[in-house]
Amino acid sequence: MTGFTHLPDLASRDLAGSVCAANDEFFAARENLIRPEPPAPVPTFGHKGKEYDGWETRRRREPGSDWAIVRLGVPGVVHGVVVDTSYFTGNFPPHVSVEGAVVTGYPSAAELDSFAWEPLVARSPARGDAVNEYAVSDRRAWTHVRLTIHPDGGVARFRVHGTPVPDRRFLTGTVDLAALENGGALVGCSDAFYGSAGRLILPGRARHMGEGWENARRRDGGNDWALFRLAGPGVVRHVELDTSYFLGNAPGWVRLAGCGSASESEEDLAAADWFDLVPRERAQPDTRHRFLVPEDRPVTHVRLDVYPDGGMARLRVWGELA
Numbered sequence: 001m002t003g004f005t006h007l008p009d010l011a012s013r014d015l016a017g018s019v020c021a022a023n024d025e026f027f028a029a030r031e032n033l034i035r036p037e038p039p040a041p042v043p044t045f046g047h048k049g050k051e052y053d054g055w056e057t058r059r060r061r062e063p064g065s066d067w068a069i070v071r072l073g074v075p076g077v078v079h080g081v082v083v084d085t086s087y088f089t090g091n092f093p094p095h096v097s098v099e100g101a102v103v104t105g106y107p108s109a110a111e112l113d114s115f116a117w118e119p120l121v122a123r124s125p126a127r128g129d130a131v132n133e134y135a136v137s138d139r140r141a142w143t144h145v146r147l148t149i150h151p152d153g154g155v156a157r158f159r160v161h162g163t164p165v166p167d168r169r170f171l172t173g174t175v176d177l178a179a180l181e182n183g184g185a186l187v188g189c190s191d192a193f194y195g196s197a198g199r200l201i202l203p204g205r206a207r208h209m210g211e212g213w214e215n216a217r218r219r220d221g222g223n224d225w226a227l228f229r230l231a232g233p234g235v236v237r238h239v240e241l242d243t244s245y246f247l248g249n250a251p252g253w254v255r256l257a258g259c260g261s262a263s264e265s266e267e268d269l270a271a272a273d274w275f276d277l278v279p280r281e282r283a284q285p286d287t288r289h290r291f292l293v294p295e296d297r298p299v300t301h302v303r304l305d306v307y308p309d310g311g312m313a314r315l316r317v318w319g320e321l322a
Contacts, residue, residue, distance in 0.1 A: 003079075003080075003135075004079035004080030004133075004135060004162075005159075007161040007162055008163075008198065009036075009161055010072040010076045010078070010160045010161070010164065011070045011072055011158060011159065012034055012159075013034050013036055013073075015181060015202070015203065016073040016074075016203065017070060017071060017072055017073040017160075018073075019031050019033050019034055019055075019068055019069070020070070020109050020144075021069040021109035022067065022068040023057075023066055024057040024066050024152075025055060026048065026057055026058040027048055027051075027057065027058065027154070028056035030055045030068050032054050032055055032156070032157075033054065033055045033155060033156075033158040034070060034158060035053075035157065038157070039053045039086045039156035039157055040053050041053070042087075052088065052156070053087070054085075054087070054088065055154065055155050055156075057149070057152045057153065060151045064151065065148050065150045065151050065152070066093075066151070066152050066153075067148040068146070068147050068158070069109070069144055069147075070144065070146075070147070071103075072142065072143055072145065072160060073181065074164040074165075074181045075102075075142065075143045075167070076142070076162040076163050076164045076165050077141050077142075078138070078142060078160055078162040079135070079136055079162045079163070080133060080134060080135045080136050080161050080162075081098050081120070081121060081136065081147075081158070081159060082132065082133050082134075082157070082158070082159035083126055083147065083158060084130075084131050084132070084156045084157040084159070085126060085127065085128050085129055085130055085132065085154065085155055085156060086129055086156045087129060088153065088156060089129050090128070092128035092129070092153050092154060092155075093126055093151070093153035093154075093155065094153075095123050095124060095126060095149075095150040096123070096124060096134075096149050096150065097123040097124065097147075098120045098121035098134070098136075098145055098148070099119055099120055099146045099148070100117070100118050100120045100138070100142035100145050101115045101117045101118065101146070102115070102140075102141070103143045115144075117146060118138070118140075120138055120145065121134040121136060123150060164182075164183055165183070166183050168183075171183075174320055175319070175320070176318055177232070177234045177236065177319050178230055178302065178315055178316065179316075180201045180203075182231040183232070184228055184230055185201075186200075186227070186228055187227040187228060187301065189213075189226035189227065190215065190225050191224050193216035194216070195210065195213050195214045195311075196213060197213040198213075199211055199212055199213055200226065200228075200304070200313075200315040201314075201315060205242075205244065205314065206244055206245060206313035206314055208245050209246060209249075211245075212244075212312055212313040212314070213226065213312050214246070214310075214312075215306075215309050215310070215311070218309040221308075223306060223307045223309065224306050225303055226315075227269070227302075228315070228317075229300065230299065230300055230302065231321065232321045233300050234298060234299065234319045234320055234321045234322055235298055235299075235319050235320055236277055236293045236295065236302075236317055237318050237319045237320070238291060239277060239278055239290070239291050239316060239318065240288060240289065240318075241254050241278070241304070241315060242287075242288045242312065242315070243284065243285055243287050243288075243289070243310075243312055244286055244287070244313040245313055246286060246310065246311040247286050249311050250284070250285040250286070250311060251283045251306035251308075251310035252283060252308065252310070253281060253283055253306075253307040254278070254280070254281055254289070254305065254306055254307070255278060255279060255281070255304075255307070256291075256302055256305075256315075257274045257275060257276055257277060257303045257305070258274070258275060258297075258301065258303075259272040259275070259299060260298055260299055260301075261301055262300070264301075275295065275297070276295070277291075277295055277299070277302065280307070283306075298322040302315075
């Protein structure tokens with residue numbers, strides 16, 4: 001595994017990404033590229049042939065290549081992309097390339113070609129029925145990416161892993177300082193056996209238990225935790241600790257602490273001045289807990305502790321940037 005796949009997928013439908021254009025999708029729809037769940041085999045045939053959980057173009061009989069343009073759910077720096085050709089065996093593209101663009105406003109699909117596209121991944125070999133990973137060294141932020149397959153074929157999923165760079169002009173007033181789309185990030189957690197703690201700061205409400213963070217059952221007398229960097233130093237006004245859909249596996253108690261730190265090293269954060277935003281409180285299953293925060297010191301990081309273990313659906317940290 002390369003070093004970027006732990007970063008958020010900026011293209012995911014979970015972040016409101018969109019496949020806004022493609023030159024061809026004869027056999028399978030372009031929208032499948034950014035579905036958040038892993039691809040699955042489709043055993044059926046339709047009128048056009050074998051059906052696939054992915055994007056598939058027709059066989060080319062003329063020179064050229066096929067492409068799909070993805071509007072990222074939030075602008076960001078791309079650290080790497082994944083071109084997943086799972087279940088495409090005799091019909092995968094032998095080569096792929098990826099470009100990025102900064103697009104202002106909301107142009108139509110036909111107008112996107114007029115923007116300046118910059119190479120992120122040069123034309124590179126791709127394997128069939130495989131997870132193809134490509135690192136990106138360019139550290140500029142992008143709003144759109146274009147996947148090109150040479151010359152044609154099928155791709156199951158397209159992941160664009162990176163760090164969000166939101167437009168801070170929209171981060172005025174009271175906002176969710178922990179939200180991924182606002183620039184919040186998971187720094188670390190004690191355990192993510194059943195689901196990543198990064199799901200806690202995704203947009204919207206969880207629709208089932210699988211869309212939240214769940215750890216393994218603790219047998220050692222300790223407790224589980226997740227640590228987040230906020231969008232920037234801010235004063236927290238109220239928080240939501242949501243256990244929706246967690247019934248027999250919700251935490252017994254919860255606590256949220258904050259600190260101000262310019263560093264994210266484990267040593268510096270451990271030595272930081274942590275203080276309660278929400279002191280240890282009893283938690284209920286399948287409940288959206290809301291707490292007012294009287295503390296007015298700015299914080300840069302928050303730590304969610306669950307006792308002794310258990311699952312959470314969402315974390316919201318409402319406040320104003322300092």
